[in-house]
Amino acid sequence: MNFAPQVETAEISDSGLDSVSGGLAADVFGGGHLQVASVDVCADVYAAASAEGVVAGVGVHAAAH
Numbered sequence: 001m002n003f004a005p006q007v008e009t010a011e012i013s014d015s016g017l018d019s020v021s022g023g024l025a026a027d028v029f030g031g032g033h034l035q036v037a038s039v040d041v042c043a044d045v046y047a048a049a050s051a052e053g054v055v056a057g058v059g060v061h062a063a064a065h
Contacts, residue, residue: 025050038065 031044040063047056 039063040065 025048027046027048029044029046031042034041040061042061044059044061045057047054049055
């Protein structure tokens with residue numbers, strides 16, 4: 001009796017693999033923090049690109065102590 005697992009293999013194209021794995025994507029993130037006296041200011045910038053489209057945003061946060 002053969003107890004080895006049975007595995008079936010198949011060829012897949014690059015475009016087929018992209019659709020299975022989610023395709024190509026790139027992300028960029030950045031940020032900064034500034035503290036002056038009793039005020040903190042933070043800024044965040046991000047961008048993401050994929051086969052579905054591009055998303056970008058900016059966020060600024062300030063807090064007084």
